[in-house]
Amino acid sequence: MTPSTAADDAGPVLGELNTPGWLTLSEELEGIGFFAVARKLPALIRGAIGMAWRAGPRDVVATITLSVLGGLLTAFGLLATTGVLEALLSEGPTPERVRAALPSLVAVAVAAGLRTALEAGAGWAQSRLGPQVGRVAEERLYGLTSQVELVSFDDPDFHDSLQRARMRGMAVAGTVVDAAIDTATAAIGLVAAAGVLGVLHPVLLPLLVLAVVPDAWAAVRAARMAYATDRALIPARRRKWMLTELAADRSTAAEVRSFTMRGFLLRMYDRLARAEQEVLLRLARRQTVARLVGEALGGLGTLAVYTALGLLLGFGVVPLAIAGTAVMAIRSGQSSINGLVFAANRLYEEGLYFADFLSFCADAETRLPRERPRGGPSGFDRITVENVTFTYPGSPKPALRGVSIHLNRGEIVALVGENGSGKTTLAKILSGLYAPRTGTVRWDDTDLAEIDGDEIRERIAVIAQEHSRWPLTLRENITMGEPRGDAALLAAARVAGADEVAAELPHGYDTLLDRRFKDGHELSGGQWQRLSVARGFHRDAPLLICDEPTAALDARAEHGLFERVRRHADGRTVLLITHRLATVRHADRVYVLDRGEITEEGAHAELIAMGGLYADLYNLQARSYTS
Numbered sequence: 001m002t003p004s005t006a007a008d009d010a011g012p013v014l015g016e017l018n019t020p021g022w023l024t025l026s027e028e029l030e031g032i033g034f035f036a037v038a039r040k041l042p043a044l045i046r047g048a049i050g051m052a053w054r055a056g057p058r059d060v061v062a063t064i065t066l067s068v069l070g071g072l073l074t075a076f077g078l079l080a081t082t083g084v085l086e087a088l089l090s091e092g093p094t095p096e097r098v099r100a101a102l103p104s105l106v107a108v109a110v111a112a113g114l115r116t117a118l119e120a121g122a123g124w125a126q127s128r129l130g131p132q133v134g135r136v137a138e139e140r141l142y143g144l145t146s147q148v149e150l151v152s153f154d155d156p157d158f159h160d161s162l163q164r165a166r167m168r169g170m171a172v173a174g175t176v177v178d179a180a181i182d183t184a185t186a187a188i189g190l191v192a193a194a195g196v197l198g199v200l201h202p203v204l205l206p207l208l209v210l211a212v213v214p215d216a217w218a219a220v221r222a223a224r225m226a227y228a229t230d231r232a233l234i235p236a237r238r239r240k241w242m243l244t245e246l247a248a249d250r251s252t253a254a255e256v257r258s259f260t261m262r263g264f265l266l267r268m269y270d271r272l273a274r275a276e277q278e279v280l281l282r283l284a285r286r287q288t289v290a291r292l293v294g295e296a297l298g299g300l301g302t303l304a305v306y307t308a309l310g311l312l313l314g315f316g317v318v319p320l321a322i323a324g325t326a327v328m329a330i331r332s333g334q335s336s337i338n339g340l341v342f343a344a345n346r347l348y349e350e351g352l353y354f355a356d357f358l359s360f361c362a363d364a365e366t367r368l369p370r371e372r373p374r375g376g377p378s379g380f381d382r383i384t385v386e387n388v389t390f391t392y393p394g395s396p397k398p399a400l401r402g403v404s405i406h407l408n409r410g411e412i413v414a415l416v417g418e419n420g421s422g423k424t425t426l427a428k429i430l431s432g433l434y435a436p437r438t439g440t441v442r443w444d445d446t447d448l449a450e451i452d453g454d455e456i457r458e459r460i461a462v463i464a465q466e467h468s469r470w471p472l473t474l475r476e477n478i479t480m481g482e483p484r485g486d487a488a489l490l491a492a493a494r495v496a497g498a499d500e501v502a503a504e505l506p507h508g509y510d511t512l513l514d515r516r517f518k519d520g521h522e523l524s525g526g527q528w529q530r531l532s533v534a535r536g537f538h539r540d541a542p543l544l545i546c547d548e549p550t551a552a553l554d555a556r557a558e559h560g561l562f563e564r565v566r567r568h569a570d571g572r573t574v575l576l577i578t579h580r581l582a583t584v585r586h587a588d589r590v591y592v593l594d595r596g597e598i599t600e601e602g603a604h605a606e607l608i609a610m611g612g613l614y615a616d617l618y619n620l621q622a623r624s625y626t627s
Contacts (some may be wrong), residue, residue, distance in 0.1 A: 017218035044351035047358060048180035051173060055132035060127040063181055069275070070115050071188035077111035078196040080104050080328050085321035100304045126181050126610035129176040134325055137173035137357065141165060142362040152434045155393035162358045169357025172350040179347035186340035192334035200322045200329070203312070207305045211330050212337035218294020219341040222287040229283045236272050244268045250516070297317050305330060369453055376461065379542045380443040383407040383430070383573070388439030390425055399425045401596045403439070412574040414584035417593035418616065423577045426593070427545050430575065432456045459538035464547035467532035469523075471514035478509075478534045488538060496533035547577045581618045590614065 052060045083104030142490040145162065152158045190212075246252050247265050256262060309326065312318045332539045387484070391398040401423045407413045415423045421550040428434045429441060432453050441448045448456055470477050478489060478498065489509070505521055507509035512520040523531070536544055576584060584590055585604045592600035592607065592614045600612050605616040 005048070010596050036396075044176070044347055044354070044550060045180045045183065047354065048176045048347075052129050052133055052177045052180075055136040056129050059128045059132070063122050063126035063129070064124065064184070066118045067181070067185045069190055070122065070185075071192040072411050073111045073118065074117040074189060074332065075192040075196050077108050077115065078193070078325055078332065079199065080107040081320050081328060082325040084108060084202070084430070085324045086319070110335075115408045122185070126178065129177055129181075132358055133177050134172045137170045140361055141170050141357070144361060144368070147369070148364050148367040149369055149435070151393065151435075152364075152430070158367070158393075159365070161356070161363060164353070164356040165360035168353040168392055169355075169360065172355065174354050175350045176347060179343050179350060182343035183340060183347050186336050186343055188338060190333055193329045193336060196329045197326060197333075200326055201318050204329075204434075207308055207326070208330055208333045210301045210308075211298070211305050212334050214294050214297035215334060215338055216341045217297070218291050219338065220345065221294070223289065225283055225286055229279060229423060233279060236276055240269060240272045240276070242371045243272070286581035296334065309476040322532040372450060376448070376455050377443045377446050379409070380573075382444060383543070384442045385426075385430065386440050386442070388426070388429060388436040388441065390429060390434060390436050397596075398437075399596050400429070400436070402597070403593075403598055405591050405598065405601075407543075407573050407574055407575060407621040408588075410571050411588040412576060412586070414576045414578065414587040414590045415593060416578065416581060416584060416590060416617070418617070420595075421593040422596040423593055424547055425596075427462075427547050427575060427577055430543075431460045431462055433544055459539040459541050459544045460545065461536040463533050463536035463544070463546045467528065467535075469513070469528055471517070471520075473510050473512055474498075474505065474531065476511040477513060477531050478538050482539075484538065484540070488540065489574075492534045492538035495537045496530045498527075498530045498534040501527045501530055542572060543575070545575045545577075548579065581614070581621055 019144075049060065060108060081104070116467045144148055194205060194208055197208055243265055247256065247262075247269070256265070306327075309318075309323050313320060313323050383406065388403045389398050390400040403422070403426060405413070405426075415426060425434065425451055429436050432448060435449065443456075475489065478492060483489075490499065493502060493509075501523065502508045502511075507519075513523060514520040515522045535545070576587060578584060587604065590600075590602065590604060590607055591598055592612070594613055600607055600610060600614050602610070607620065609615075
């Protein structure tokens with residue numbers, strides 16, 4: 001047997017993948033008990049109702065009010081039933097007994113009708129809360145993620161917390177609210193049944209406990225089994241998800257066919273699916289046993305209830321009419337406890353993930369930029385970076401150490417250096433995306449740390465190597481939500497060569513750039529790079545930062561782009577970051593970074609004459625073209 005065949009025949013290794021962070025709470029769910037649930041329910045309900053109140057206060061008031069009134073009508077209907085039974089079981093001719101029971105019958109019918117209407121109204125108000133809560137949760141999460149300091153996304157703890165909040169926490173917000181309301185509604189029904197029994201005779205209350213405890217035990221037991229099984233299946237389900245992505249994703253579709261991997265992927269999927277199926281079948285069997293045990297115990301409890309009622313009747317402690325009403329109240333209580341246990345388990349399970357969402361939001365709020373005044377400078381004569389240091393979260397070494405540079409208006413300044421030298425980090429500090437740990441960045445005499453970050457970034461255009469490919473039209477990919485008219489659009493497109501891209505598309509600038517949508521089109525890497533350049537020029541900002549803007553372009557396109565940048569700078573200051581040193585020969589000044597420090601500075605000819613790192617890198621690249 002070949003190694004590949006042996007691997008194909010091997011069973012799935014369910015533990016081969018790490019548990020994702022957003023499912024680590026399954027360990028808490030596995031050991032859940034009824035009293036553990038009960039202790040945490042009040043806090044979960046408060047958190048859920050608080051979010052529901054922000055989303056739709058009127059619907060919250062309507063849901064709670066109508067549910068409480070429905071519970072009161074349940075109690076009233078049960079008590080009115082006592083009058084019906086007393087009249088029907090009294091002595092005398094049947095017609096007279098029926099007439100005597102009519103007022104109580106009418107009261108029972110009216111209570112039932114009103115309760116049905118109130119429950120329908122509460123259900124309608126509750127159903128309205130779901131979409132509103134989902135919208136509020138999404139707005140809160142994405143409002144924070146789009147505003148926190150960019151460096152937060154370089155913090156592994158923040159990223160893990162964000163994944164948990166996005167993948168599960170935000171999605172369950174509506175479910176948590178529903179479960180909280182269902183829990184409260186079931187509790188109201190249980191209190192109504194208990195209140196009726198207490199009014200009828202205090203000795204009847206223990207009978208309710210005897211009747212409902214077995215059902216509660218069985219429900220919690222079955223839920224614990226489901227949680228433990230879900231936890232055990234996490235690795236297999238993750239691998240299944242990965243296989244489905246490989247089989248159905250556009251990015252892998254070509255290689256799946258080129259290497260005829262369809263059969264291999266389906267065999268792996270089938271083994272995992274069958275293993276999961278076996279686990280779920282065993283779970284169904286164990287849950288059935290638990291429910292049967294619960295029902296058997298419940299049957300014994302019911303027998304004990306009826307025996308106790310019989311003894312109470314035999315000894316004359318309660319009359320027959322009250323005993324009949326007690327039976328109906330106990331049955332109502334059993335129904336309420338079943339609903340309560342189901343809703344409470346669901347609330348506890350989803351509430352743990354909802355707590356992740358709330359925890360992330362609280363942490364993100366501490367990472368928001370501090371309030372700073374607007375009204376910064378519209379331009380500059382000189383940008384000065386003085387003694388800047390910066391360290392990424394969790395990194396033992398600083399990315400920048402005591403960096404000082406300056407850019408004069410209208411200059412083309414280049415940053416060069418090997419990978420990891422700090423070029424892009426310095427560019428992000430200059431563009432206001434990162435705040436330095438120490439040091440200052442000034443536009444003339446204005447410290448950017450004292451100016452609103454968004455206002456500064458509105459005066460800076462960035463052309464990045466790792467630009468986004470937005471699933472929007474070509475026009476929107478250039479204007480980026482800031483339309484300045486067709487003249488500005490066409491001028492920016494001409495400078496970047498994006499006008500040639502538009503000319504090849506069926507709908508020109510209004511062509512949708514994503515094949516996943518009808519009539520959508522895809523561009524090559526070089527075409528997308530031209531759009532990125534056009535974005536920078538459309539911004540019409542005094543500072544243009546070009547971070548490896550020609551990485552996806554061929555040599556001819558690269559040469560043409562830099563010629564256009566020089567011709568159309570129009571007074572802009574250009575900061576150029578590149579590995580291709582031939583493109584920086586005409587820069588006014590070049591800064592060489594090495595391990596986060598500025599080691600050389602000067603014009604191209606001066607740096608070549610120094611014979612340092614710049615000269616080594618330049619000559620190395622030159623030899624690769626001449627050898």
